[in-house]
Amino acid sequence: LSGFTPDHDIGGLTDPFLQVKTLRLLRILGQGDATASDQMSDILAQVATNVEGNKNAGNAVLYECVQTIMGVESIGGLRVLAINILGRFLSNRDNNIRYVALNMLAKVVAVDTQAVQRHRSTIVDCVKDSDVSIRRRALDLVYALVNASNITTLTKELLEYLMVSDVEFKPDLTNKICALVQRFAPDKRWHIDTLIQVMDQAGGYVKDEQSRALIVLISNAPELQPYTVRRLYSVLTQSHPQRALLIVGVWCLGEYGDMLLLDGLLEDEEPVAATEASVVRLLETLLKEPMEETLGSISLEVQQRACEYSRLFVHEAIRPALLENMPPLNEDLTASGRANISMEGGSVDAPESPVAAATSPIPAAISPSGQVPPTQPASPQLVDLLDMNVVDEPAAPAMNAPAPAVDLLADLLGDGVAPPAPMPAAAIQQARWAVHRNYQRIPVADEVKGVSEICLEAP
Numbered sequence: 001l002s003g004f005t006p007d008h009d010i011g012g013l014t015d016p017f018l019q020v021k022t023l024r025l026l027r028i029l030g031q032g033d034a035t036a037s038d039q040m041s042d043i044l045a046q047v048a049t050n051v052e053g054n055k056n057a058g059n060a061v062l063y064e065c066v067q068t069i070m071g072v073e074s075i076g077g078l079r080v081l082a083i084n085i086l087g088r089f090l091s092n093r094d095n096n097i098r099y100v101a102l103n104m105l106a107k108v109v110a111v112d113t114q115a116v117q118r119h120r121s122t123i124v125d126c127v128k129d130s131d132v133s134i135r136r137r138a139l140d141l142v143y144a145l146v147n148a149s150n151i152t153t154l155t156k157e158l159l160e161y162l163m164v165s166d167v168e169f170k171p172d173l174t175n176k177i178c179a180l181v182q183r184f185a186p187d188k189r190w191h192i193d194t195l196i197q198v199m200d201q202a203g204g205y206v207k208d209e210q211s212r213a214l215i216v217l218i219s220n221a222p223e224l225q226p227y228t229v230r231r232l233y234s235v236l237t238q239s240h241p242q243r244a245l246l247i248v249g250v251w252c253l254g255e256y257g258d259m260l261l262l263d264g265l266l267e268d269e270e271p272v273a274a275t276e277a278s279v280v281r282l283l284e285t286l287l288k289e290p291m292e293e294t295l296g297s298i299s300l301e302v303q304q305r306a307c308e309y310s311r312l313f314v315h316e317a318i319r320p321a322l323l324e325n326m327p328p329l330n331e332d333l334t335a336s337g338r339a340n341i342s343m344e345g346g347s348v349d350a351p352e353s354p355v356a357a358a359t360s361p362i363p364a365a366i367s368p369s370g371q372v373p374p375t376q377p378a379s380p381q382l383v384d385l386l387d388m389n390v391v392d393e394p395a396a397p398a399m400n401a402p403a404p405a406v407d408l409l410a411d412l413l414g415d416g417v418a419p420p421a422p423m424p425a426a427a428i429q430q431a432r433w434a435v436h437r438n439y440q441r442i443p444v445a446d447e448v449k450g451v452s453e454i455c456l457e458a459p
Contacts, residue, residue, distance in 0.1 A: 030072030037073035087119040102137035151184040174205040203242030226259040
């Protein structure tokens with residue numbers, strides 16, 4: 001493999017095709033065989049050291065040598081030599097060579113992470129490359145390099161890239177940053193600060209699960225709740241918040257807004273000038289647009305909840321109970337949206353449908369006169385109109401019910417599909433009421449008296 005003969009010279013390298021084939025054969029022979037791998041280690045070290053990488057032929061031999069070293073039972077020093085060759089490839093001006101180097105590093109990072117960490121700065125520079133393929137591979141490699149010791153450094157680099165990255169990269173990059181922060185955060189304050197920064201820069205791409213996880217973290221960190229609400233108040237007043245930041249910010253202001261008036265700043269924390277009036281004005285500004293959208297939503301459940309929320313302050317009897325501070329949320333809360341919220345003295349299950357919420361015996365079902373109406377089961381028409389989660393069951397045939405009329409023309413010319421059953425007149429009337437009364441629902445059954453009908457009565 002050494003020496004020079006002009007007969008098979010290509011780019012100053014003697015017969016690189018034969019060298020590549022030989023290296024592949026050595027890789028096959030050394031797989032799973034420690035003895036054979038030890039015998040060929042000197043040859044592999046000689047090739048990796050003596051072959052020049054200034055021509056494509058030499059780079060091809062070096063790349064095949066790296067694959068052989070990583071594919072056999074080689075010693076640690078030989079693997080470090082191979083990874084250093086890949087590190088030199090990353091400094092090459094040829095994008096093809098850099099791409100194959102990133103691919104190979106992604107495969108060997110699990111074998112020798114410390115050796116790959118030495119080339120971390122070069123890998124991070126590849127994240128800012130103009131070639132989209134190199135950026136993707138470099139990002140995948142950076143994700144694999146993050147651990148508890150370098151989370152702060154690499155997260156800072158990723159956040160800087162998030163500000164200038166293309167739109168197509170933002171969803172995956174945002175979610176990866178949130179996942180890495182949640183996994184390797186050194187402390188809760190850094191965890192909260194970093195996620196707030198991510199939501200401020202790319203809150204539209206943050207998943208709801210990440211927003212809920214941050215809310216759970218804040219609710220279980222009472223020592224950081226004053227700091228967090230001050231930080232969120234400062235961010236919300238300086239920029240137009242995106243969806244994820246709006247959710248977390250409004251929740252924290254609603255739960256811990258009174259802490260903005262307390263003294264006692266943490267180390268390196270800037271003071272925030274806030275008054276009760278300014279906090280209320282901020283909440284009104286933040287909630288105005290979402291309330292207008294939800295009040296006119298085509299979803300009956302969303303519209304119902306928005307109407308109920310807009311009428312909360314009219315009923316003095318139920319307002320104190322509804323606006324009490326929430327207890328710390330369960331940190332094992334899943335992201336399914338139907339998990340139980342464990343509290344002291346029991347658990348509260350999320351209702352499975354709007355009808356279940358309307359007919360459940362909760363303290364909110366109190367009339368303005370202070371009386372609690374008796375709870376009765378919802379009528380089948382209301383269930384059919386509002387509840388999309390109830391499995392339809394065939395109704396029992398009514399006694400002496402007339403047989404449905406047969407459409408002979410449809411039976412003759414149709415495709416064998418039975419015509420749909422006519423919609424009950426009661427359900428049609430109820431649907432018309434819901435459409436014409438867009439913002440206020442009228443009770444559709446006398447026997448149903450839920451919280452929505454009580455809250456929407458005229459004061």
